Amino acid sequence: MESSRTILTKIFTDYYLGAAQAKKDGKPIAYVTAFTPVEILRAMDITCLYPESYAVVCSASGKAGDMIGSSGMGQFAGDLCSYSLISLGMDHAERLPYGGLPEPDFMVATNNQCGTTLLWFRLWSQRKNIPLFMIDYPTGSENTDQNEYVYRQYLALIEFVKKQTGRDLDQRVLAQQAANSRAACKLWSQVHVLNQAALQIDAAKLANALFPIVAARGTPAVCRYCETLIHEHSRENENAVIAAQPSFRLLWHGYPLWFLPKRYPSFNDDRFQIVLNDYTLWWDLDYPAADTLESLIRPYTSTYLNWLPQRRIDWTEQLVRDYAIDGVILHANRSCRRALAHVIPLRDHLLRQGIPSIILESDMANPDYYSPEKMNSQLESFKESILAA
Amino acid sequence: MTAVDPILKNCRSMVLNPHHRRAYLQSVSARSCGIIGYFSNYIPAEIIAAAGFHPLRLIGCFGSVSGPALCDPMCSFVQDFYATQCSGLADLLTGLVFPNSCDSLKVLRQVWQTRPDGPQCWTLDHPVNTDGPALLYLTSQLRRLASELAAASRSTVSDEKLHAAITEYNTIRGLLRQCYAKVEARRLRYSDLLAVATAGLMLDRNEFTRMLQEFAGSSLSQPLSGNPVMLAGPLTDDLELVGALENHGACIVGDSVTNGWRYCSQDIATGGDIYTKIAQHILSQASPTAFDLHRPSLAARAAELGACGIIFLNQERCEPHVHSYVKCAAELEQQSIKTLLIEVEHGRPGLQARDLMRIESFMELL
Numbered sequence: 001m002e003s004s005r006t007i008l009t010k011i012f013t014d015y016y017l018g019a020a021q022a023k024k025d026g027k028p029i030a031y032v033t034a035f036t037p038v039e040i041l042r043a044m045d046i047t048c049l050y051p052e053s054y055a056v057v058c059s060a061s062g063k064a065g066d067m068i069g070s071s072g073m074g075q076f077a078g079d080l081c082s083y084s085l086i087s088l089g090m091d092h093a094e095r096l097p098y099g100g101l102p103e104p105d106f107m108v109a110t111n112n113q114c115g116t117t118l119l120w121f122r123l124w125s126q127r128k129n130i131p132l133f134m135i136d137y138p139t140g141s142e143n144t145d146q147n148e149y150v151y152r153q154y155l156a157l158i159e160f161v162k163k164q165t166g167r168d169l170d171q172r173v174l175a176q177q178a179a180n181s182r183a184a185c186k187l188w189s190q191v192h193v194l195n196q197a198a199l200q201i202d203a204a205k206l207a208n209a210l211f212p213i214v215a216a217r218g219t220p221a222v223c224r225y226c227e228t229l230i231h232e233h234s235r236e237n238e239n240a241v242i243a244a245q246p247s248f249r250l251l252w253h254g255y256p257l258w259f260l261p262k263r264y265p266s267f268n269d270d271r272f273q274i275v276l277n278d279y280t281l282w283w284d285l286d287y288p289a290a291d292t293l294e295s296l297i298r299p300y301t302s303t304y305l306n307w308l309p310q311r312r313i314d315w316t317e318q319l320v321r322d323y324a325i326d327g328v329i330l331h332a333n334r335s336c337r338r339a340l341a342h343v344i345p346l347r348d349h350l351l352r353q354g355i356p357s358i359i360l361e362s363d364m365a366n367p368d369y370y371s372p373e374k375m376n377s378q379l380e381s382f383k384e385s386i387l388a389a
Numbered sequence: 390m391t392a393v394d395p396i397l398k399n400c401r402s403m404v405l406n407p408h409h410r411r412a413y414l415q416s417v418s419a420r421s422c423g424i425i426g427y428f429s430n431y432i433p434a435e436i437i438a439a440a441g442f443h444p445l446r447l448i449g450c451f452g453s454v455s456g457p458a459l460c461d462p463m464c465s466f467v468q469d470f471y472a473t474q475c476s477g478l479a480d481l482l483t484g485l486v487f488p489n490s491c492d493s494l495k496v497l498r499q500v501w502q503t504r505p506d507g508p509q510c511w512t513l514d515h516p517v518n519t520d521g522p523a524l525l526y527l528t529s530q531l532r533r534l535a536s537e538l539a540a541a542s543r544s545t546v547s548d549e550k551l552h553a554a555i556t557e558y559n560t561i562r563g564l565l566r567q568c569y570a571k572v573e574a575r576r577l578r579y580s581d582l583l584a585v586a587t588a589g590l591m592l593d594r595n596e597f598t599r600m601l602q603e604f605a606g607s608s609l610s611q612p613l614s615g616n617p618v619m620l621a622g623p624l625t626d627d628l629e630l631v632g633a634l635e636n637h638g639a640c641i642v643g644d645s646v647t648n649g650w651r652y653c654s655q656d657i658a659t660g661g662d663i664y665t666k667i668a669q670h671i672l673s674q675a676s677p678t679a680f681d682l683h684r685p686s687l688a689a690r691a692a693e694l695g696a697c698g699i700i701f702l703n704q705e706r707c708e709p710h711v712h713s714y715v716k717c718a719a720e721l722e723q724q725s726i727k728t729l730l731i732e733v734e735h736g737r738p739g740l741q742a743r744d745l746m747r748i749e750s751f752m753e754l755l
């Protein structure tokens with residue numbers, strides 16, 4: 001049986017080499033945002049590339065500074081999302097990981113995570129002089145007219161892609177893609193469940209394991225990958241390497257710090273360990289069973305960043321219970337306005353429930369906003385507050 | 390002293406003096422069924438008015454109450470609004486209507502909704518595109534807003550009431566356009582018009598129409614001199630800064646700002662389905678927050694006005710306008726239209742020392 005590592009490498013290689021090959025063969029390529037209904041595009045035989053995911057690779061390779069400097073956003077960079085800046089810098093920076101992403105034929109952006117994606121993709125598509133399609137997902141789930149609206153936009157997307165590429169939607173592939181995505185998301189959630197009773201999979205490994213569900217969701221390889229991860233780390237597997245158990249189980253709330261080798265700051269004390277980062281669960285998308293175009297409305301309308309803050313707070317509180325969490329670290333990521341909306345109310349809510357919680361300010365991809373000294377000292381007092389609790 | 394001086398004084402005070410505004414709104418509150426605050430041109434005041442409320446655009450100097458801050462990257466307008474606890478008017482407002490536009494406003498709404506106190510919130514979920522599905526959706530959302538406001542005021546929003554409100558506001562828009570023509574002909578000072586137009590978004594509409602009729606009839610005896618420039622940006626309510634630009638040699642001949650020309654450039658059409666007409670009006674608005682009609686319209690407007698430069702007055706950390714500016718500035722420069730960007734901190738009005746030299750060199754360059 002292949003190891004999860006081998007499958008991950010293969011998914012990664014297929015993604016980057018596949019894109020380069022598609023370019024060579026003249027097959028259409030689209031840049032898409034993280035929560036684009038790619039199942040539709042793949043059912044039209046479009047190669048989809050995720051600039052956000054590539055920004056993570058660039059940040060982890062130490063290229064963020066160079067690329068942000070090349071973004072052309074100059075004096076405004078301090079107020080903007082690092083993923084967007086790194087991507088905009090891709091067109092001018094040199095010596096990029098994997099040689100950069102192949103040029104797209106068109107772009108698709110959605111606002112079910114933030115409004116930044118629309119602004120960034122619009123500017124980028126204008127600079128590249130290529131077409132852009134924007135899908136609008138109403139925020140919050142209080143609006144009953146939204147399904148019809150999103151559905152109409154899906155039909156318009158299909159027309160747009162047809163016009164750009166001459167390709168038609170293959171209903172059979174769409175159904176397969178949707179079914180695979182549904183299965184992969186279920187398995188992805190089960191990978192996390194491994195850590196509910198005891199720490200069985202390291203948080204850094206889980207953060208690194210995110211790539212397939214983000215960039216290859218809809219392909220059968222992702223299900224295999226998740227199944228293998230579960231098998232490798234399950235208690236029933238006698239060869240499983242189970243980590244030493246922490247005394248204090250922590251939840252990291254929000255984006256990892258991609259530029260750190262371990263993705264999270266060190267606690268300098270093995271008694272404290274992250275057993276869950278809720279960010280990786282944002283891709284536990286809720287696909288209904290139908291596997292039709294309509295079935296793609298709910299998962300993409302009800303994304304985490306499209307939830308209203310109260311729902312985010314309730315969800316986190318539930319995770320604290322399910323994962324027997326002793327303390328919560330909330331990453332206030334300066335890049336992401338939408339993700340900041342609930343951070344202070346959530347911290348206050350958790351403290352009222354007697355759960356030690358702390359806000360750490362940084363950025364997911366730009367190390368300029370990371371101060372190890374400051375963070376260490378904040379974490380020291382946080383640990384003390386847990387010990388005292 | 391001219392006949393319009395009292396009007397100007399009153400309007401300036403409405404914009405710049407939060408105490409004056411508060412006192413005025415207290416009197417409005419006593420004689421209406423409530424005040425509904427709203428943000429941006431995407432929220433049609435006509436629907437609020439037809440539901441029987443006084444529509445209040447949340448704009449102007451908010452005062453110096455210092456409350457809790459929102460997280461850093463939110464724009465300075467939103468930060469100021471939050472820090473001053475709903476611009477110091479929370480107790481006077483029956484409700485707030487938010488647009489679903491930029492992330493700063495979305496976050497403001499979301500944070501506001503988690504508070505147990507404070508006015509009720511409604512959202513007009515308007516789309517990011519301008520195509521067929523967008524028009525249908527926005528029309529349905531306008532109807533939804535009308536019925537929610539009607540329920541709040543225990544009244545109905547009939548087509549007749551809505552039609553009457555549209556006619557009233559179209560009259561205001563028409564009068565403002567007359568004033569803009571005078572600004573373009575250099576027979577009216579732009580900062581005066583901006584004060585009047587901005588105050589009008591807060592005043593009782595009938596009272597404002599009478600004021601505006603008088604103001605539109607006034608004219609300077611001599612045309613203004615100076616370099617013809619145009620202003621661009623999101624909401625622009627820093628009258629001191631605009632006055633300082635004029636004092637430094639700018640003859641502002643027009644604008645593309647949300648509380649100025651972008652508010653009044655077009656009437657809402659009547660006839661046919663009234664909600665569809667309002668939706669069409671909103672979708673035709675040139676704004677960088679949602680619809681990308683802003684960029685081409687800027688160059689066209691500058692050409693129309695014969696402006697040789699555009700001064701962008703962006704609110705600090707305003708993400709939509711930064712993105713728009715980056716693209717626009719490069720294109721405008723290629724068309725030999727000079728640009729200057731001044732970032733405005735909403736809670737800190739007036740000309741900042743750091744901008745003085747930049748303004749002077751810009752004027753020399755022109």
Ligand code: SF4
Pocket residue numbers: 052081082083084113114115116117305335336337338339
């Ligand atoms: S980090 Fe936040 S602002 Fe940036 S692209 Fe992601 S969701 Fe949008």
Ligand code: SF4
Pocket residue numbers: 464465466467491492493494623624678704706707708709710
């Ligand atoms: S100034 Fe900009 S960011 Fe702030 S509310 Fe207005 S459009 Fe949004």
